Amino acid sequence: MAGQMDDWGQLLAAANAGDARAYAQFLLAAAPILRGLVRARGGSLGEAGCEDVVQEVMLAVHLKRHTWDQSAPVRPWLYAIARYKVVDAFRARGRRIDLPIEDFVEVLPAVPDRDPTEAADMAKMIGMLDGRSEVIVRKIGLEGATMAETGLALQMSEGAVRVALHRALKTLAVLRQRHIE
Amino acid sequence: MKTDDLIRALAADTLPEAHVSGRLWLVLMPALAVALAALWLTLGFRPDLVQAIGNPVSLMRWVLTGALALVSMRIALVLARPEGRRVVRLWPLALVAGAALAMLTWAYVTTPAEGRQMATVGKTIWTCLVAIPVLSVLPVGALFWALRRGATTAPALEGAAIGLAGSGAAAAVYATYCIEQSPLFYVSWYSLAIMGVTIVSSAIGARILRW
Numbered sequence A: 001m002a003g004q005m006d007d008w009g010q011l012l013a014a015a016n017a018g019d020a021r022a023y024a025q026f027l028l029a030a031a032p033i034l035r036g037l038v039r040a041r042g043g044s045l046g047e048a049g050c051e052d053v054v055q056e057v058m059l060a061v062h063l064k065r066h067t068w069d070q071s072a073p074v075r076p077w078l079y080a081i082a083r084y085k086v087v088d089a090f091r092a093r094g095r096r097i098d099l100p101i102e103d104f105v106e107v108l109p110a111v112p113d114r115d116p117t118e119a120a121d122m123a124k125m126i127g128m129l130d131g132r133s134e135v136i137v138r139k140i141g142l143e144g145a146t147m148a149e150t151g152l153a154l155q156m157s158e159g160a161v162r163v164a165l166h167r168a169l170k171t172l173a174v175l176r177q178r179h180i181e
Numbered sequence B: 001m002k003t004d005d006l007i008r009a010l011a012a013d014t015l016p017e018a019h020v021s022g023r024l025w026l027v028l029m030p031a032l033a034v035a036l037a038a039l040w041l042t043l044g045f046r047p048d049l050v051q052a053i054g055n056p057v058s059l060m061r062w063v064l065t066g067a068l069a070l071v072s073m074r075i076a077l078v079l080a081r082p083e084g085r086r087v088v089r090l091w092p093l094a095l096v097a098g099a100a101l102a103m104l105t106w107a108y109v110t111t112p113a114e115g116r117q118m119a120t121v122g123k124t125i126w127t128c129l130v131a132i133p134v135l136s137v138l139p140v141g142a143l144f145w146a147l148r149r150g151a152t153t154a155p156a157l158e159g160a161a162i163g164l165a166g167s168g169a170a171a172a173v174y175a176t177y178c179i180e181q182s183p184l185f186y187v188s189w190y191s192l193a194i195m196g197v198t199i200v201s202s203a204i205g206a207r208i209l210r211w
Helices: A002-016 A019-042 A043-063 A074-092 A102-106 A119-125 A131-141 A147-156 A157-181 B003-012 B020-042 B049-054 B056-080 B090-110 B113-121 B125-146 B153-175 B183-208
Strands: none
Touching: A002 A019, A002 A074, A019 B003, A019 B183, A043 A074, A043 A119, A043 A157, A043 B003, A102 B090, A102 B125, A102 B153, A119 A131, A119 A147, A119 A157, A119 B049, A119 B183, A131 A157, A131 B003, A147 A157, A147 B003, A147 B113, B003 B153, B020 B056, B020 B153, B056 B125, B056 B153, B056 B183, B113 B183, B125 B183
């Protein structure tokens, strides 16, 4: 367990220093744990509904990654974000949920395989972005295009694409919040 | 959208976000400078400022308010981390409160009975109770602005810590004007003003520090 935590710390530290590959590895490692937790707690939401919540948590982790203190372990930080967002998500769906922190420690990656589920909410939010931001998120996320390819397609510099993507992801969270309230 | 697709989009966004503490100092210092300038332009500094700083009993007002501001800021920064609620240590606040209470008790004992009321009421209660909250607006606003980038999981508590830090600093600024000598005055009324700001900040925090 401690070894795993160290791995996560290294990955997230590298990610915060700008290493996209380490960051992807970190997110891919965290996703099944979060999914296991959400499914154990919110089976009544259905698979797609659970995946919506997982994606909300992932987006929150992304936007708050700078709040991780490198001298502190990653897991308590990650679980605290997950707990906050899961409670929030269930509240938004009209379900009260009591989530003791111990549950997070006991949860094992329940679904270690690739996730087959399509979630609907995030796609809806992306559709609400302005046209160019929407294209950028789709190209990079769904089509797996690189920054350079996206820039070429939209006649933007790579730097401008970077900034636009960064802003678009922040906007997604704001849209999500508004959608809930 | 599949989660793997989302992860690809997230991982591509490698633009770094500034650390919360860096942003905090960046905005808090100008906010305090403006508050100090505003005080100087409106009420002015006390004429015997230099002697007041040299007098230990009078100096304690800056020590206490400064300590309150620093301790609360530290707490606010810890609470800005998602797991902060579980690791934060609040006892330094009790230490500052204890020191203020000790000051108050000491002043009560050493002030002759017939002089206590005058020392407590002083001449500037209303100036104090209005000026400290007004001077708090900028520092508290700056702290909210910086800590909204954090990820607190205890928004009301974080708001209270921000209120204590901002109004503690504002009280230290106000002390450069305050001509009242006795801790009976400054511990009592500064505390009341600070508590008022803290309650309001806590309510604001509960609303705007959600994410």
